[in-house]
Amino acid sequence: MSDAVRVLIINEPSDLGAAFRATLEHTPALRTVGEEELREPGAPCVVLAFAPEYDPAAVAALRERAPDARILVAFQAADAAEIGRFASAGADAFVARCAAPRDICTTILALAHDLPLHEGEAEAPAPEAAAESLGLTPREAEVLRFLSAGFSNKEVARRLTVSVRTVETHRLNLRRKTKTGRLKDLVQLARQIGLAPVLEGEARPLRRINHGAHRIASH
Template identity: 60%
Template sequence: MSAAVGVLIVDEPQDLCPTVRATLEHLPELQTVQEADLEEAGPERLVALVFIDERRIADGLSRIGALRERQPRLRILAAFQALSGAELGALLAAGTDAVIARSGHPRELSAAILALAAGQACLSGPGAEPAAESGEALGLTPREAEVLRFLSAGFSNKEVARRLALSVRTVETHRLNLRRKTQTGRLKDLVSLARQLGLAPVLEEPRPARH
């Protein structure tokens, strides 16, 4: 059996759900570590989980940059509540390997850490990874990523439903899930997010809405 993945928790918020830390500490595949352990363990088995405070995002960017400089091969996962496309881009530019919404289930967070330690679900810029893998970093399912691709192109729920052979109600459900996981529903943020995730653009223009 391979060694457990070491998880360095950085800037843990005071209001963090106790279930999150309990999950990270009790899963046999994971082991929480201290910053001093960065020099001891193999970097390919270490993931830094950095919690981003959107009110002080510059501090988070500085912390990520310092971690990346200290341990270039360290995998870095940023957890956020709400980010604009520009802020997401800044995180990636600072050295973040993947991002995930704090609102997700603790098991989703753990799965993202394990995937990152295994070299999966890495975000390094537009088009760097297939959409299915990039979406996993935010906890998106492949279908949600596909819905995001159409919504970011300006298609209505009805048009998305027709294109993907889904019911309008199903698309509405996917849209609600996207809002919960990405903490945004604004078109400009969806466009930026789709670009950051490397989702292929929809080339055909959306039809004008019928009144």
């Protein structure tokens, strides 16, 4: 029996291009399967479902049918509330649809083997891609990192060398773009798209945000 990770693709969009399917089919550690193989014993199984074509209700139903499968949701754009609904329905991790095919395959492998999503053989999908898919600017993503670490507006302003008013403006933009004003929702969103919180020892935010996606259950 093959030890390759089984991959079930659901609602693969036509605009994804042939490169993704070709990359997946030529990755020896991965093997595409049909839904009838989901509950069969053997190698781990990851379901790659594309949103919004595959909605939270469908994810919940899939979780009932295949409780041991790992569910990876690829999204074009999503706000904090929508991602929260997918998480509650049983999604294990998220990836941007615009990520490179090789990066998506690496994420699938890491998820299947319970590895941090930034420790695959190739570089995991950049959190910046997920942030951009939400319409966030690099500076807004930086501010979100600080907020997820518990920094106040004043502390963020000092570390970014900007005014408190500027930080407040960025927070307003985050609220508008993510359609939530609750800090805990913003923190959850940062974790789910792989924006690592700023560490206390960081003098300034990283120009390139640390790679890694945080799973809902542990992503």
